[in-house]
Amino acid sequence: MILVFIEHKNCVLNKTSLEAIAAAQSIGKDLSLKVTAVIPCDKDCSLAHEIAGYDLEKVIVAKSEKLGTYTPDGYAGAWEHVIDATSPKYVVMAHTYQVRDFAPKLAARLDREVVGDCIRYRVENAELVLTRRMFLGKLDADISVGGDAPYFITFQSGAFRGDNAAKGNAMTETMEVTVGDIRMTPEGPFQEAKASVDLTKSDVIVAIGRGIKSQENIAIAQQLADALGADLAASRPICDADWLPIDRQIGSSGQTVAPKLYIALGISGAIQHIVGMKNAGTIVAVNKDAEAPIFDIADYGIVGDLFEAVPVMIEEIKKAKG
Amino acid sequence: MKQVANKDAVLRISSDEKWINESDVAMQTNESDGYALEEALRIKEAKGEGEVIVCTLGPQGAKTVIKDALARGADRAIHVVVENSNKLSPYQIANAIAEAIREENADLVLTGLQSDDASYGQTGVILAELLNIPHATIVIEVDRSSLTGNIRIKRELESGWYQWFNYKLPALFTIQSGISQIRYASLKGIMAAKKKEIREITASIADFPSAQTIQKVYMPLKTKETQILGGGDAKKAAVELVERLRNEVRVI
Numbered sequence: 009m010i011l012v013f014i015e016h017k018n019c020v021l022n023k024t025s026l027e028a029i030a031a032a033q034s035i036g037k038d039l040s041l042k043v044t045a046v047i048p049c050d051k052d053c054s055l056a057h058e059i060a061g062y063d064l065e066k067v068i069v070a071k072s073e074k075l076g077t078y079t080p081d082g083y084a085g086a087w088e089h090v091i092d093a094t095s096p097k098y099v100v101m102a103h104t105y106q107v108r109d110f111a112p113k114l115a116a117r118l119d120r121e122v123v124g125d126c127i128r129y130r131v132e133n134a135e136l137v138l139t140r141r142m143f144l145g146k147l148d149a150d151i152s153v154g155g156d157a158p159y160f161i162t163f164q165s166g167a168f169r170g171d172n173a174a175k176g177n178a179m180t181e182t183m184e185v186t187v188g189d190i191r192m193t194p195e196g197p198f199q200e201a202k203a204s205v206d207l208t209k210s211d212v213i214v215a216i217g218r219g220i221k222s223q224e225n226i227a228i229a230q231q232l233a234d235a236l237g238a239d240l241a242a243s244r245p246i247c248d249a250d251w252l253p254i255d256r257q258i259g260s261s262g263q264t265v266a267p268k269l270y271i272a273l274g275i276s277g278a279i280q281h282i283v284g285m286k287n288a289g290t291i292v293a294v295n296k297d298a299e300a301p302i303f304d305i306a307d308y309g310i311v312g313d314l315f316e317a318v319p320v321m322i323e324e325i326k327k328a329k330g
Numbered sequence: 331m332k333q334v335a336n337k338d339a340v341l342r343i344s345s346d347e348k349w350i351n352e353s354d355v356a357m358q359t360n361e362s363d364g365y366a367l368e369e370a371l372r373i374k375e376a377k378g379e380g381e382v383i384v385c386t387l388g389p390q391g392a393k394t395v396i397k398d399a400l401a402r403g404a405d406r407a408i409h410v411v412v413e414n415s416n417k418l419s420p421y422q423i424a425n426a427i428a429e430a431i432r433e434e435n436a437d438l439v440l441t442g443l444q445s446d447d448a449s450y451g452q453t454g455v456i457l458a459e460l461l462n463i464p465h466a467t468i469v470i471e472v473d474r475s476s477l478t479g480n481i482r483i484k485r486e487l488e489s490g491w492y493q494w495f496n497y498k499l500p501a502l503f504t505i506q507s508g509i510s511q512i513r514y515a516s517l518k519g520i521m522a523a524k525k526k527e528i529r530e531i532t533a534s535i536a537d538f539p540s541a542q543t544i545q546k547v548y549m550p551l552k553t554k555e556t557q558i559l560g561g562g563d564a565k566k567a568a569v570e571l572v573e574r575l576r577n578e579v580r581v582i
Binding site: 079080081104105106108109111112113115116117119120121122123124125137140141142143144145146147148149150151152153154155156191192193194195196197198199200211212218236244245247248260261262263264268269276289290292293294297299301303304305306307308309310311312313314316317318320321324325328329 | 485
């Protein structure tokens with residue numbers, strides 16, 4: 009069987025879990041394995057009913073008073089109990105920040121490791137071969153799992169589509185789980201000062217990366233943005249260097265956007281950035297490095313110096329607009 | 331701290347198709363590991379006492395990472411020498427590091443969030459489990475005023491959310507890039523580093539039956555047809571692009 013992790017906060021679903029369900033269903037179909045969803049919670053989770061509406065064998069609410077707020081110790085302990093009780097072949101999760109926090113610990117406790125952040129799989133001799141990105145997205149690697157089950161696999165956001173998760177009617181079960189000491193004390197989650205710029209509503213975005221080289225050079229990107237009526241955004245290194253405020257950051261730790269047009273200037277296209285913008289209608293990449301992974305998802309590419317290309321772009325746009 | 335291929339390096343796949351040719355690329359300190367060192371130095375400075383020990387697992391060539399760390403202010407170093415470290419799985423790496431540092435009984439173990447080459451993102455977490463200490467990942471701030479047997483750290487969650495957690499020491503944290511500005515090594519630091527201890531450990535790497543194995547690395551399959559414009563001339567490409575944006579994408 010396959011266990012799939014359902015992530016939630018106060019019984020509100022993290023929607024990437026639907027992608028994990030779709031992934032687990034797909035693997036289950038290929039390997040003739042049944043899929044059971046697992047929801048760690050401190051109560052009879054109200055989410056169980058919603059998840060039972062998918063094509064699953066069962067929904068298990070792993071229940072303990074220690075699971076009210078997420079902690080890595082709490083979740084690893086609860087999962088250890090469920091795995092012990094169910095002996096799954098695969099444990100499938102979405103590669104979220106929470107999963108990155110507890111899944112390797114859980115696996116290590118069972119003398120296993122996680123094949124993490126996978127983008128696809130294939131079946132070879134009735135076993136999975138997983139593909140994951142390496143070298144900041146520049147190369148793909150096919151990975152085989154070793155040893156005995158269970159195997160822990162996490163999939164990158166967008167590797168499967170949540171709305172492809174098949175509907176059905178599963179039974180639900182509450183499993184009281186024993187959880188050991190929780191060695192950390194969480195405070196309440198919070199958002200930093202509300203993002204003053206909501207890039208999710210932008211139609212056109214001009215984004216800059218390390219290729220912009222200095223803070224002074226941002227002016228030229230701003231001029232291009234002004235000419236296009238676009239908003240200026242950035243990849244993480246630019247915000248880390250305080251060249252632009254954090255509310256301009258696109259990617260897994262920033263905003264996720266889907267504008268009509270996204271122009272990436274000097275952005276190599278690390279996975280963490282790409283997950284935040286790959287659903288843009290049209291993607292333009294300007295980069296000196298022809299091998300930069302951003303070109304894999306671009307509709308139009310300019311391989312060359314952005315400081316040569318951008319002034320001409322500004323001029324041509326102004327001409328076109330009259 | 332790990333040594334990885336330079337971020338901007340053009341990568342060539344090795345002849346066994348299981349890694350890259352590291353001999354023809356510039357190498358550097360893994361980005362988030364550099365931030366982990368910086369945070370360790372700042373914590374020591376805030377506390378006014380203590381020792382920062384750098385641990386690197388990798389080939390002899392990774393000494394440059396250690397020397398740089400010592401020049402920035404680390405007090406001494408442990409080098410777990412493994413020539414073919416890219417063949418190791420994350421558990422094997424964490425296990426070798428755990429054996430190398432266990433007897434140091436560190437109050438705090440900091441690692442980078444993930445490496446920029448293999449990007450397993452789990453060495454630190456497994457290390458915490460093997461050392462039997464609690465951990466947190468994706469730490470973006472350390473409350474340096476909290477250091478009295480307890481420590482308060484801020485984790486980055488998704489979509490602009492954060493959360494503070496409190497830990498009793500010892501603990502392990504994986505540090506997110508950008509936690510603070512990384513200092514440069516001073517000339518004085520570089521000179522002082524020459525006298526600092528680098529202890530070499532020749533690790534015997536234990537077999538790990540559940541190790542994941544890289545079968546093959548290759549260029550990513552294209553998901554999109556990309557039109558490369560201008561034929562190498564950036565200015566010509568810019569003209570062509572604006573023409574496309576106007577007539578095909580219709581945003582102008």
